[in-house]
Amino acid sequence: MLSRLILLAAQLAIGWFGAPYIIRYIPNFGGLQLFVYAVVFAVLVWAAGLILSQVLRETGMPSSSTLVAALVVALVGAALITWLPTIVPDLAGTMRQVQERIYPLIGAVLGYHIKR
Numbered sequence: 001m002l003s004r005l006i007l008l009a010a011q012l013a014i015g016w017f018g019a020p021y022i023i024r025y026i027p028n029f030g031g032l033q034l035f036v037y038a039v040v041f042a043v044l045v046w047a048a049g050l051i052l053s054q055v056l057r058e059t060g061m062p063s064s065s066t067l068v069a070a071l072v073v074a075l076v077g078a079a080l081i082t083w084l085p086t087i088v089p090d091l092a093g094t095m096r097q098v099q100e101r102i103y104p105l106i107g108a109v110l111g112y113h114i115k116r
Contacts, residue, residue, distance in 0.1 A: 001058075003056040003057065003058040003059050004058070004059065004113075006052075006056060007048075007049060007052050007056060007059055008109065008113065010048055010052055011044075011045045011048045011049065011108075011109050011112065012105065012109060014044055014045075014048045015041045015044045015045055015048075015105045015108065015109070016101075016105060018044050019037060019040045019041055019044060019101070019105075022040050022044070023036065023037065023040060026040075031082075034078045034081065034082060034100055034101070034104065035075060035078045035079075035082075035104075037078065037101050037104050037105075038071070038074035038075045038077065038078040038104035038107065038108065039071065039074070039075075041070075041074050041101075041104050041105045041107075041108040042067065042070040042071040042074045042075075042108040042111070043067070043071075044108075045070050045074075045105075045108040045109055045112050046062055046066060046067040046070055046112060049062045049066070049112055050062055062112065062115075065115060066112055066115040069111040069112065069114060069115035070107075070108045070109075070111035070112040070115070071108070071111070072111060073107040073108065073110050073111030073114070074104040074105070074107040074108035074111060075104070075107070076107055077103040077104040077105075077106060077107025077108075078103065078104040078107070080103060081100050081103045081104075
């Protein structure tokens with residue numbers, strides 16, 4: 001259980017601090033930039049899980065389906081923050097109180113851990 005918490009914390013930290021460095025080398029996609037973040041978050045979360053599974057004893061090695069699950073849930077998180085406030089305007093202020101990038105990151109981590 002402790003190794004899963006360490007993995008979760010490491011994935012959140014690596015995703016949050018590592019993604020801006022990778023995004024610098026990817027062309028700007030304008031309004032779709034949050035979806036690019038979602039893809040980068042999913043790959044970073046999966047790669048961190050792959051590396052840390054070798055270090056932490058109780059965690060298994062993630063498969064390619066784990067990457068797909070992290071990618072899908074991260075894209076859902078990006079879609080929610082992008083289009084849900086236009087559908088339900090009352091949520092716009094509440095959802096935008098935190099940085100937009102947190103939703104795809106949480107989605108990627110949730111997708112990873114749900115599949116595991």
